[in-house]
Amino acid sequence: MVTKPLKIIKSTYQSDGTNAGRLSRYQNLKLITNEEGVTYIESPEKFTIKETNDDSFYSVEPAVENRLDLISYMFYKTPLLWWAIAIVNNIQNPMDCKVGLVLRIPTLESINNSGAM
Secondary structure (H helix, E strand, C coil), X not given: CCCCCCCEEEEEECCXXXXXXXXXXXXXXXXXXECXXXXXXXXXXXXCCCCCCCCEEEECCHHHCCCXXXXXXXXXXXXXXXXXXXXXXXXXXXXCCCCXXXXXXXXXXXXXXXXXX
């Protein structure tokens, strides 16, 4: 399948100026809208986190639906590694993790060895 290059027609930050926006872990990521009206969340430089036999797998439960930060906390005791879970699972939008989705959770060693930290 051939896809045409992404032509950015609008780029804005997610924060809407409300208190809720200022508290979001995702507030500094840009929203990019292409010419077809599809919106993406900008991601920084891509990293490769290798799969290992020590990785865990987790099926998203209702309490943490759309909350990679909470899933990160469950496995790493910090919400700040949500992006690593997103990268290894090819998740473009961290707010699109529905109940039942099975996520691969990389080890901290794999994240450290990726050069991302």
